[in-house]
Amino acid sequence: MTTTTADRVDSVSAAAYRIRHHALTMGEVQGQGYVGQALGAADMLAAVYADQLRFQAGDPHWEQRDRFLLSTGHYAIGHYAALAEAGIVPVEELETYGSDDSRLPMSGMSTYTPGMEISGGSLGHGLTIAVGMALGLRHQGSAARVYNFLSDGELDEGSTWEAAMGAHHHQLGNLTAMVDINALQADGKTDSVLRTEPVTEKWESFGWYTQRVDGNNMAELLHAFDNAAAQAAAVGRPSVILCDTKVGRGVPLLEEREKAHFMRIEEHEWQLCREQLTAGYEGKASR
Numbered sequence: 001m002t003t004t005t006a007d008r009v010d011s012v013s014a015a016a017y018r019i020r021h022h023a024l025t026m027g028e029v030q031g032q033g034y035v036g037q038a039l040g041a042a043d044m045l046a047a048v049y050a051d052q053l054r055f056q057a058g059d060p061h062w063e064q065r066d067r068f069l070l071s072t073g074h075y076a077i078g079h080y081a082a083l084a085e086a087g088i089v090p091v092e093e094l095e096t097y098g099s100d101d102s103r104l105p106m107s108g109m110s111t112y113t114p115g116m117e118i119s120g121g122s123l124g125h126g127l128t129i130a131v132g133m134a135l136g137l138r139h140q141g142s143a144a145r146v147y148n149f150l151s152d153g154e155l156d157e158g159s160t161w162e163a164a165m166g167a168h169h170h171q172l173g174n175l176t177a178m179v180d181i182n183a184l185q186a187d188g189k190t191d192s193v194l195r196t197e198p199v200t201e202k203w204e205s206f207g208w209y210t211q212r213v214d215g216n217n218m219a220e221l222l223h224a225f226d227n228a229a230a231q232a233a234a235v236g237r238p239s240v241i242l243c244d245t246k247v248g249r250g251v252p253l254l255e256e257r258e259k260a261h262f263m264r265i266e267e268h269e270w271q272l273c274r275e276q277l278t279a280g281y282e283g284k285a286s287r
Helices: 005-030 035-052 075-085 089-095 124-137 153-157 160-170 199-205 219-232 269-285
Strands: 067-070 146-151 175-181 209-214 241-245
Touching: 005 035, 005 089, 005 269, 035 075, 035 146, 035 153, 035 175, 035 219, 067 075, 067 124, 067 209, 075 089, 124 146, 124 160, 124 175, 146 153, 153 160, 153 175, 175 209, 199 209, 199 241, 209 219, 219 241
Parallel strands: 067 146, 146 175, 175 241, 209 241
Antiparallel strands: none
């Protein structure tokens, strides 16, 4: 049976809603954290895990899997939510988030979590690892692709641009980067810390197939990923999808919060967050 575009958008949007819900569940365990980033990036994560990525939920080390690299280790809460939605991590395990002996630490660790390909800590390393991995897979004759998730703050790092240059030099057509452009980092608004615009022209000048979309618009996201997949080849241009997102997306209470990089959410607010999330999702789904 052929899946229509509308059906596909609705299906992946439903996955994004569940990812957001999982993120709130985990956030409540600690009462704080990088919840805003998880909500903002949920559509990006859903597009990858529910629509693009080749994997086997019961075998996270399946040799033919596509690799998803979370360069931004502090986004782990969102990644765990996506892994749960994909069936790689049990949903009930999310309630152990950040606890002693949990497989779900607050920053991503590949040695702890099934499906976590790299450990994320100091930013700016993910794309470098992705370049090496994509090159290695090509030498092995593998058809697997590498997806690397970056933040706009990582574009401050020189190592990111060295890796971008290396990917073009080696013509890594099996590599797709996605950048969460939420305009916020630990030290303030991104353009006040270090102005990186015009980022589209920068990536294009480095030889990448570049698209910029509304990262909270599922139809635009899926179209961009389809375009990137059509470009994919053992030898070819690497692809980057620049995604403009909003921190706290889907929960108005958190969308308007000023100190949004690392959020403290009061005990009485969590249920309100879930209610707002569900009301917003059901309102869109009914239209």
